[in-house]
Amino acid sequence: MAGIELRNGRYNIIVRFGGKRFVRSLKTNDHDAALSRKLRVEENISLIESGRLQLPAGADLMTFLLSDGKLNKKPVAKASLSLSALFAEFFERLPAGTLEETSIATMKIHQGHLERILGKRFVVQDLSQDDLQRYVTKRSKQKTRKGTVAGTTIKKEIVTLGTVWKWGVGSGQLRGGFPNQNLKMPKAKEAPVFQTRDQIKRQIAGGASLDLWDALYLGMSEIEQLLAHVSMAASLPFIYPMFATAAYTGARRSELIRSQLSDIDLDEMVFTIREKKRVRGSFSNRRVPISKPLEAVLRKWLAVHPGTSFTFCHREPILHSRNSRPSTDGLTKDQAAHFSRQPLEGSEWSIVKGWHCLRHSFISICASKGIDQRMIDEWVGHTSEVTRRRYRHLFPSSQRSAMESLFD
Numbered sequence: 001m002a003g004i005e006l007r008n009g010r011y012n013i014i015v016r017f018g019g020k021r022f023v024r025s026l027k028t029n030d031h032d033a034a035l036s037r038k039l040r041v042e043e044n045i046s047l048i049e050s051g052r053l054q055l056p057a058g059a060d061l062m063t064f065l066l067s068d069g070k071l072n073k074k075p076v077a078k079a080s081l082s083l084s085a086l087f088a089e090f091f092e093r094l095p096a097g098t099l100e101e102t103s104i105a106t107m108k109i110h111q112g113h114l115e116r117i118l119g120k121r122f123v124v125q126d127l128s129q130d131d132l133q134r135y136v137t138k139r140s141k142q143k144t145r146k147g148t149v150a151g152t153t154i155k156k157e158i159v160t161l162g163t164v165w166k167w168g169v170g171s172g173q174l175r176g177g178f179p180n181q182n183l184k185m186p187k188a189k190e191a192p193v194f195q196t197r198d199q200i201k202r203q204i205a206g207g208a209s210l211d212l213w214d215a216l217y218l219g220m221s222e223i224e225q226l227l228a229h230v231s232m233a234a235s236l237p238f239i240y241p242m243f244a245t246a247a248y249t250g251a252r253r254s255e256l257i258r259s260q261l262s263d264i265d266l267d268e269m270v271f272t273i274r275e276k277k278r279v280r281g282s283f284s285n286r287r288v289p290i291s292k293p294l295e296a297v298l299r300k301w302l303a304v305h306p307g308t309s310f311t312f313c314h315r316e317p318i319l320h321s322r323n324s325r326p327s328t329d330g331l332t333k334d335q336a337a338h339f340s341r342q343p344l345e346g347s348e349w350s351i352v353k354g355w356h357c358l359r360h361s362f363i364s365i366c367a368s369k370g371i372d373q374r375m376i377d378e379w380v381g382h383t384s385e386v387t388r389r390r391y392r393h394l395f396p397s398s399q400r401s402a403m404e405s406l407f408d
Contacts, residue, residue: 118135248362337354
């Protein structure tokens, strides 16, 4: 059950438990002392297996065994808990499935900026409003390819630190409220409203940034032309139905990756989309009616589907992918991002910047047709008034009627 080995002049203990291998330094070069601790660990394992000692959920196994069940985790000196140590323990103890991989990756990027400016060894308990303001001021002066760091970006970084701080308070490692009151942030630029290809071309010709293509939405005829192009240029069978689903439901990239065959009901003509972010702390879903064009695409795809649970997959390993495994257990976000670009490269549709353009287009088409905002919210999972405002100019009848009423 356990063994010891001498490495670099110190003994390590090696434990196999629950099908996994664990190694921990015993911090001693005394063979008899190492052997004694090994015997105690083996006894504790026997107590766990017999039910006389209970291993708490989320406990650090090696700490628990070496402390005879008195400690669940490595002790931390609370007064000197560093920023780096707090983040490390937060991610280590984060339950699986609590956050999406993309959210965790973003939080780790934020961690890097916080550590670079505040310092990895910064004592978190000493954090003050002045420290946060210093961070905001210094971060706002740093250069990016678009100018300086936006206020919205800095706010997200502060929110990440606040989230980890609250976790630290809840786990007993910190005390007090997060000191983010009355921070002065740089003014944020409101995201541009969504616009047609011709509108964006005119603005770029007048000197506007090429980043304006991120606000592109396609009309229905353009969507049909785009999908016709993708059907011819796609390198793998799942790409075209994935594009069509995005275009006709407004699903996000992560939602397309997550989609499973059981979500498609061609009898009731409903596509169920699995969500993770709309309802805090729980999984949710929304139901979008399947349009006639999407029905035709899905029926053809299901007839040749590889037969796994995921809607969009490929039986063979995908070439030129960092992940060489078959995608029958789901696409990675990098694979999905790659295949949003592959069929469009070198064509007139290269202006389409990822799956989000198809989502914007679906919502914009709904708005321009005068579909009730509440129904659009239900289909696409909108909860933010800021997001809704980017589409509001497209509601034709209400805007026109309001203007005409001024001159009756």
